[in-house]
Amino acid sequence: MTIDTTPATDDVNSADVATLFERLGEVWAELEEQLERVPVLSRLDDGTVTIDDYRRLLFNLRQQVVDGSPWISRAASNFDIDHFELRAAAIKHAEEEHRDYLMLERDYVAIGGSLEELRAGRKNIGSEALSGYMFHYADQPNPVGLLGAMFIIEGLGAKRAAGWAGRFQEVLGLADSQVHFMQYHQEADGAHTGDLEAILTSGLIDDVAADEIVRCAQVVARLYALQLEELDR
Template identity: 85%
Template structure:
């Protein structure tokens, strides 16, 4: 029990370090820097939604694939992944409604392609989800759900302040503060449950590192 508790404590600290590094990188992302200093434009917001949508639609498929690769000894993780996929499989529709609400074309949005960062992120997620018992994806969830819970609502509020947007135009980001807060609570429970050994902890941290870098790259490479 002592070893498990020690590994869990170390895991939390290591993930906190990954998050701190992500925060530093996000502060340098051009669109987020403009958002922070109040020079962001409606076109910036439209481009951000356009680029996010192409990756968001892949979320449920890779989670479902991961669920299918957990064996019976990882039943709790399989169950959590299935539940998560079910909860998120319509999220992209909220994003599409926001995009149309700010004057974007739904046909153009749906015909869009991933930018180079999104391609790398989705490719990595599907590749990792194909592994037997892909426990490391908990690190990906730590990053992706953490951004929703800790950053999305703040970004939405700032877009509204600068651009005068209505709640109906930032619904996707606002929704994820509450939804992803619940998911991060579920994740924290799993990480502290005692089922994560040292090898799994290393995989979780490594996956978090990769996903943090690729998610930031997605935001850096808008339209590329």
């Protein structure tokens, strides 16, 4: 996501921005605690994860990743002209991400999975809840709160995905071509989180929007963790 913004410099806005980042930091800390309790990630951490675990993880992630670009596009269509910067940023972001699921599919096939079965799969309980929430929120007028969703989703890509990929490689002996989806998102989502920070510090976010951003981040954090907890259900 790319946006041309000028960071806020006055004392009041600076204090508000600092408070927003502190609140989002608390949401992130809660998410980290939730992820520690996710069975597949616990097995990954202690070295008992299996190739079947990794295959199941990709299978379940793919069903939600397919929806990523569509909900971003939906959100873009609901920003009015007074939120032109956010609309333009969302359009650019959707274009950058709409082929991401293809990388995941290639990784899945590279570890012996069936592309036909993958594409015929359905969302698990958590993925259903997450995608349903994202599309519902994206349908609202000027859905600024979705910046909180991006804080969580892009943050996971930037801060956790490459580490997960490296650990899967270490434990299972996988090649780069089998974990490319996760590796790619460290760099791509790192750039997106930088763009997100520019938006949050641009002066575009008032107190009401800040509350919506934090609340959306809280919901998405819980639902994303639920998606990982409910593999195959």
